[in-house]
Amino acid sequence: MTPSTTLSWQVTLGNVLRRTAVLLFLIALGLYFSSESEQFLTERNLTNIAQQNAHVIIVTIGMTLTMLVGGIDLSVGSVAALGGAVSAGLIVREGLPIEAAVILTLAMGFGIGLTNGALVVFGKLPPFVATLSMMGVARGLTLLYTNGKPISGMGEAYTRWGRDRLSVPVVGDVPLPVIVALAVVLLALLLLTRTRFGLHIYAVGGHQETSRLAGVPVSRVQLLTYGISGMLAALAGMLLAARLYSAQPQMGVGLELDAIASSVLGGVSLFGGVGNVPGAVIGGLLIGVLGNGMNLLRVASYQQQMIQGIVLVVAVTVDMYTKRLERR
Numbered sequence: 001m002t003p004s005t006t007l008s009w010q011v012t013l014g015n016v017l018r019r020t021a022v023l024l025f026l027i028a029l030g031l032y033f034s035s036e037s038e039q040f041l042t043e044r045n046l047t048n049i050a051q052q053n054a055h056v057i058i059v060t061i062g063m064t065l066t067m068l069v070g071g072i073d074l075s076v077g078s079v080a081a082l083g084g085a086v087s088a089g090l091i092v093r094e095g096l097p098i099e100a101a102v103i104l105t106l107a108m109g110f111g112i113g114l115t116n117g118a119l120v121v122f123g124k125l126p127p128f129v130a131t132l133s134m135m136g137v138a139r140g141l142t143l144l145y146t147n148g149k150p151i152s153g154m155g156e157a158y159t160r161w162g163r164d165r166l167s168v169p170v171v172g173d174v175p176l177p178v179i180v181a182l183a184v185v186l187l188a189l190l191l192l193t194r195t196r197f198g199l200h201i202y203a204v205g206g207h208q209e210t211s212r213l214a215g216v217p218v219s220r221v222q223l224l225t226y227g228i229s230g231m232l233a234a235l236a237g238m239l240l241a242a243r244l245y246s247a248q249p250q251m252g253v254g255l256e257l258d259a260i261a262s263s264v265l266g267g268v269s270l271f272g273g274v275g276n277v278p279g280a281v282i283g284g285l286l287i288g289v290l291g292n293g294m295n296l297l298r299v300a301s302y303q304q305q306m307i308q309g310i311v312l313v314v315a316v317t318v319d320m321y322t323k324r325l326e327r328r
Contacts, residue, residue: 022265022279026286033293040296047175051163051243053288054177055080055236056258057281060266061188062113062229063259064280068192068205069225070272071120071127075112076233077255078138083109083234084241084251085142088151091158098157105234112138113230117223135256142249152246162242177239184232189277201225205272261312262287270316286311 033040059076066073083105090101112134119130161180165173192198200221203211212218236255241247266283268275290311294304 022267022282022286026282026289029286029289029293033289033296037293037296040293045292045296049285049288049292050178051175052292053284054175054181055240055243056255056262056288057181057284058184058232058236058239059255059259060262060280060284061184061277062232063256064263064266064268064275064277065188065201065225066127066229067260067263067268067270068201068272068275069222070205070208071222071226072131072260072270073113073116073226073229073233074128074131074256075116075134075138076229076236076259077252077257078135078142079109079112079230079233080237080240080252080255081247081249082112082138082142082145083237084247085146085151085237085249087234087238088154088158088241088247089145091154092151098155101158102238105238106231109234109237110227110231113227113233114223116230117226120226121219121222146247146249148249150246150248154241154245154247159242159245162239162244177243180235180239184235185277185281192277197221197224202273205269205274207273258284258287261308264312264316 030040039045059080062076063073086108087101087105090096090104091098096104116127116131116134119125119133120127123130161176164176166176166179168174192201200211200216203214203216204218204221208218233252237247237252240251244251262284263275263280264270264283265286266275266279266281268280268283287308290308291304294307299307
């Protein structure tokens with residue numbers, strides 16, 4: 001076997017691992033937890049997993065887009081908290097109808113995302129630094145707007161989106177947060193696979209300078225991608241506030257880490273240009289199933305963090321190993 005053949009085989013093996021390992025691990029986890037706990041495979045528990053992780057999936061989609069263009073968004077958790085607080089405040093304090101509050105909150109999230117993009121594109125700041133700064137700013141604005149206290153009393157029209165269910169033929173009753181998450185996943189999938197903008201996202205993540213020379217509007221693609229991430233974070237914050245019946249100023253703490261972990265576990269490369277929506281969704285489900293299963297088995301919280309960290313390290317190691325092989 002020649003060296004080139006060996007290298008080709010290694011790259012192929014790495015790609016197969018990237019695409020299937022998480023799904024196989026998810027199935028293995030499901031089998032293990034179902035054998036250890038009778039509650040795991042019950043309809044109620046599976047529905048809870050989907051409902052409780054709907055906002056994580058939504059934020060993961062936004063994180064996936066930013067990572068595909070070679071960036072990252074550490075502000076999503078804080079933007080989610082701000083989105084929940086602002087939407088609740090517009091309804092409770094300003095008396096706006098829910099439709100207006102939702103539109104204004106999504107616009108705010110998109111604007112924050114555009115600001116992140118502008119700091120990266122025009123300010124030439126590393127994405128890590130730009131979005132880390134915005135994480136602090138957004139969290140501070142949330143505490144300022146809420147005075148550090150929860151905002152409640154948004155009304156049934158708002159809170160129903162966090163807990164109510166919709167009867168779907170064949171499937172049965174599906175929680176509304178899951179419906180919203182599925183809609184976001186479908187739109188993102190169509191965006192990446194059926195539009196020129198989706199092709200541009202992959203191109204920019206693969207190589208910015210080559211994309212620029214090919215006529216791709218690199219700056220516009222980056223700006224819009226960060227804008228979408230901010231908007232989806234605000235949407236996730238509203239769903240989370242609806243599920244909790246109040247907008248908590250400390251909502252979304254650590255949400256950015258869950259989103260990054262989900263994306264990386266799903267095969268989205270930290271170097272940009274590689275990954276897809278289904279993989280990211282599977283990564284998000286893996287995070288949710290892992291946490292749920294460990295809770296059912298009464299694993300201590302510090303042990304859960306350790307196990308989740310090990311899983312993430314393994315995923316990143318596979319990603320970097322595959323990327324190094326591709327560069328040879």
